[in-house]
Structure formats: C-alpha cells, structure tokens
Amino acid sequence: MGPARVCRSWRRAARDDPALWRRIDMRGHADLHRRVDLCGMARAAVRSAKGRCEAFWAEYAADDGVLQLLVEQAPSLKSLRLISCQDIIRFEEEIKKLPLLEELEISLFTNIGGKHVFEAVGKACPELKHVRFNSYRFINLGNREHSDDEDYYYDYDDNDLKYKKDDDALGIASMHGLCTLQLFGNSLTNEGLRAIFDNCPHLESLDIRHCFNITMDDTLQAKCARIKTLKLPYDSTDDYGFPVCSPLLSVGIYSDSDTLGSFGIYSDSDDCDYGDYILDSDDYDGYCDPFRYLNGVYEAELGPEDRMFLKGMRMLLRDDDDDDY
Template sequence: MEGESEFRHWDELIPDALGLIFRNLSLQEVLTVIPGVCKSWRRAVIGPYCWQEIDIEEWSNRCQPDHLDRMVEMLITRSSGSLRKLCVSGLHNDMMFSLIAENAGSLQTLRLPRSEMSDSIVAQIAGRLSAVTFLDLSYCSKIGAPALEAIGKHCKLLVVLCRNMHPLDTADKLSQDDEANAIASTMPKLKRLEMAYHVISTEIVLKILSSCALLEFLDLRGCWDVKLDDKFMKGNFPNLKVLGPFVMDYYEMNDWDDCSDYSDGSEYLAWEFLAGEMGDYDDDDEIYEGMWDAEGRLEELELRFYDGIEEDAGIYGWPPSP
C-alpha cells in the first residue's frame, strides 16, 4: 500500500526466526550485544528460541569452573525443555549432569569432552538420555565400562559414540577391553565409533565389528595392539572405513600437549553474563572497565544501537542511540 515501507523492521521478526539468525553469532555477541539492540531481540535471547542448540565448547575450554557451572545452568534453564543439542567441555559438578538429564527430553546431540562424571552418576542419568543419537565422552577419564554399559542399555537410538582418550590417561592401563566389550554388547546401531588411544586387543575389535553391523567408521588411532589384516577387512567389511592405529595425529605432532587448560581470556564474558542474569547491570564502571581493559578486547567488539532502546541503554552502561 502507498505510504507503507516495503521492508519489515528487524524487531518485528518472530522469536523463532530471530533465534535461527542469532545462531550465526558468537556466544559473546548473543549474550552481551543482542539484548541491548531492542526489546524484541532481548526477549528472544532471554527466551528458549536461541538455546535449543547450545554450543559453548570452545568458550568452556577457557573459562573458570565456577563460571562454567553458572553459564550451563543459565542456558539450560533458558531452553525451557526444548534443548536438542548441548556441547560443553570440562564439566566437573554432578549437579550439572543431573540438570542436563532433567532437561534431556528432546536432547539428541550431547558432547561432554574432558568432563569429570563418574560411573555412578552416568548410571543414574542414563535413563533420561533415551533420545540421544550422538554422544561424545572423549577424555572423560573417570568413567569406564559400567558407564558405557548403562548408556548402551538406555540410549537405544545411539548411532555415534566418541570415546577418544588422551595418550597419557591410558599409558598406565593394562587393558580396556571391558569398555570395548560394553560397546559391542549394548550398542548394535552404531554407525560411527571413535576409540583413539585405547589399550584394546584385536579380538575385542573384531567383536565390535561383528556386533555393530551398521558401522561405517571406526577410529583406532593409537590402539597399538590392534592388528587388522587389510585383505580380511576389505573382504568382510567393504563399507567400513578404519582410521589407524598407525596415524600421526594432534598429540604426536604436539608432544601430547593437553589443550584442556583454561586461560583467563574469557573471564570478562563470564562476569558480564552473570551480572546480567542477576538483574540489571551494575553501574560499577571500575569493575567492568578492568575486565575489558585487561583483556584488550573492547576494540574488537562492535556495538550498534537502534531507536527505541534508550530506556534500556543505561542498564548496560552503553550510550543512547544516536
């Protein structure tokens, strides 16, 4: 109609559409920039629309443990039971695993590398992970065959299991055939299995192959005791791709460095979101300026303001819209 704009305003998009768009932004931008653009974008970020798929694995590798716990709790709570994907590294609190399980009704992809769950907590929560099809428990050194058996018995839809280990975590082990046996006995629908740097035998690998008939990819890097005949494998498993055991990978090229240590490079983000979660941002300029200046990150962040958010701008300590 004449006089009407031919373009719709961004703040008129439905929250579901905004959630899809915001997935292309970094965690920092979604939590610290987007809420200050306009009221509708703030509502989208606070609601479940942006948090059906949560991937904070990269950030979690660098943050402090207490910040990580509060971040995971906040984002899972925001998902409001609609969580389909969760990727986070280094969880160490049993309460976090229970929280994940309580909100796992729709969860299909779960990546928890370098986390410190135990066999007992996995046995308790495995029954609530029945919808999971992709599971990554790599570098989780405190679990073993009991946890994998519980997962196999309850996660009947599981098609991908990543259970890679750090070479130093398995160097003193005599055998991990019990883990491989748990996989072979309870996970027949697997299509992809990663077991790098496990101390396992050729016999147990053959048992996995005979039990998991749908297997398409098997990662055996660093499983030095496994000897598979090429002719036998091509004749009996023509559609299976096997990686290893003699393949140079990250650990060998980097002297087995452990890249799981966090740095303080993301502390400013943790404190920003925690302050925002407790309510309006405090006007303690000295605290926030110290966080930004210490990291030298302020110049990297581009802030854009639009009409209609002047009343909210003061909350974040940002100038009003031009």
C-alpha cells in the same frame, strides 16, 4: 550468546524464544575455565531452552548439576557431547535417564569408561548411532617386568590383561545400532575390535587412530572392508580436533579394585600433561574456583569473541536471576 548484545529486540528474542536454545554449544572457551563458572552459564542456557534443548555440547562446562538439569529439563535431548568435564561423577546414573540420545561424546576424561558404563549406555539409549570416546593419549596397560616392590604391581595373567584392555570395547559392542565410532588412543586389542564388528552391523565409520594394540591381520582387514570411512592406528592426526599427546608405550599398573577407572598408572615419562595444565604444577591445586563467577575476569586480556561471550552471559544470567523473584 552474542546476539543478546545486538539490540533490545534481539535480547528479548534470545531471552524469550526457547527455540533459539535447542542447540547449546559451550565449546571453545577452555582458556576461561579457571576464571569463569562455565557450568553456571550452562545451567542458565539449559533453563532458557525451557525443555526444548535437543543438543548440548560442553567443554569444561558440565558437572553433575548440569547433567541432572539436562535430565530434568531436556527430555528430548538427542546429542550430548562432553569434553574435559572432570567434575561429572554420576555419569552412569544420569545417562540412563536420556533414552532418546542419538549422539554421545565423552572426550578427554580420566574417570569415565569401562564395560559396565558402556553397557548401561547401550541398554538405556537404544537410538544411539554416533559415539566418540577419546583419551588424552594411548597408554599401554601392562606390568613392569622388574619392580622393586612386588606388592605395588599386581601380576595379572594374559587373559586378565586382555580383558582390561578391551573393557571399553566390550561395552561399546552392546550398542547394536551404532553407525559411527571414534576411539582415539584406546587400549583395545584385536579381540575387542572384532567384538564391535560382530555386534554393530550398521557401523559405517570407524576411527581407531593411536589405538596401538591393534594389529591389522587378515581377519580384521576383511571386516574393515565394509567400513565406508576408516582411520587406522597410524593414520595422520592432522584433522583430529584435540591436541595429540605422545603415547605411553610401556607403563605399569597397580590396583586393589576390579574396575579400570580406579587403576593407577605408573610411567617413567615425566611429561604426563593433561589438557592445558600439568598435574604436578602449582596452579593445578586452585585451577577451578566455583565461586569465581564472571567477576575478576579481565576483559582486556580476552579476544573479541570471548568478550562478547562473557557480556552476553552476564545479561542472560541477570535475566535468569530476575526470573527467580
């Protein structure tokens, strides 16, 4: 979005040539998400593509409105990467309307996942070849052996627990054309991983770092032999693209629902940080003010790239507003 600042001719090109907006990358500005309406910027960018957007990558820059706009105005979308976009509620409903997707990333979410979600993706997106589903951290779903309130923690038998741990994996196993898969910090077990191997014959790249429920037995080692690029649970995370949080190896669960997404997680740990804010901190309550658009952002506090990004977006949004009249 910086080219619009170079000169008038570049600005006209950025505004009038939709081919320049075929790939929209809204990552790398997470530090601005409390002060800037990144979703508003994303909507303006999608409109500028005029139906030609083929790749949309967002970090804190997508909500249900952005997703719906992509469905309506990006019929050729092939790559969708969503990172820390917690305001997306209707993911399962909207993803069914993007049948040409070849690449999907859902990273650092707390409200998207489960067998039914990934089965819906697999059914609606037959061309899907690349999937990333990365968690904040590994959480070992289990029951506390000693609880003061037995009604608070449900006592699941081993089969039920295994099903819940493999919920995501069993859904991903329905994506038969999958070539690459990254599952960071997932709770899947050997059974879930075997289901993926057995149902995804084209799988060539697999990253299951921090998936500590996996035990590499002879059966899995034999299945892994066909994988060209393999990263196992205890492999180095130096090249992982997100901060690595310490795993929670012993937690309790409680729920009155059958869906994993509504499970509560209890832990003795006091450092459960999500992204760059602490859930119990004072600034969490007001971390996202949708009415605080570009005004109120002090450019002196920003680096040169962020300043250019904001100035370019101001021009784009102004042009977008002018087109509405």
